[in-house]
Amino acid sequence: MPPDNAAAWDRYAAAYQAAAELPTSTAHYGPDIPTESELRLLGDLKGKRVLELGCGGAQCSISFAKQGATAIGVDFSAEQLAFARGLCEREEVRIELRQGDLADLAFLRADSIDLVFSAYAFGYVDDLNRVFRQVHRVLKVGAPMVFSLPHPAYDMIDDDAGDALLIRRSYFDRAPIDFDVEGIAFTHYHHTLSEIYMGLSRASYRVDLILEPPPRTDGHRSQHWRDAFVMVPRTLIVRARKEGN
DSSP, X not given: OOHHHHHHHHHHHHHHHHHHOOOSSSOOOSTTSOOHHXXXXXXXXXXXXXXXXXXXXXXXXXXXXXXXXXXXXXXXXXXXXXXXXXXXXXXXOOOEEEESOTTOOTTSOTTOBSEEEEESOGGGOSOHHHHHHHHHHHXXXXXXXXXXXXXXXXXXXXXXXXXXXXXXXXXXXXXXXXXXXXXXXXXXXOOOHHHHHHXXXXXXXXXXXXXXXXXXXXXOOOTTOOGGGGTSOOEEEEEEEEXXX
């Protein structure tokens, strides 16, 4: 994880958490799309060991713990983890929280994890294949990794522009995308659908689900809402299961 993104999240964590108001009752996959309570991609978590990569404020990990899972959260931002510790205390749940690179999983034994989950963190990772390999080591055979990230098609547009649906960037442009939030600079990495699929296949996963959820229909709109969401998929969700060792 590039240190500039870690530092950026340290600066932005308080403002983000105050505005996002993420639930701790269910896992979320991205802005303005259905949650796990509707999508039901993770299955029964009671008694399972669940690892969340890029846990942020640990809202998803808290929801896993409330369902009876042993939850472990990893994030690169010290400030996000500080918020997570406070939230765990308020929610009266125990979660193992660790600061570090999302691929630095040496603290976990091989074949010891029942589920790996990540929501929107992989967009900040340049070398996704390294993450896939390390996750493969710690997952049990047949166990799933379920993750969401910004949809690669959405990178082609500028949703803050007057005409957001004009294509302003090539889908095949592999250069990092720098963007600014409240004066704080972040870097996002563009991963094509074929790159994600082939990376998983080469790391010995079987992809059994790909979703491109349309926006929620209940009228609820988050701070991240853009009208372009109804025309271009904003979020990509993938579920892949470990095959072999």
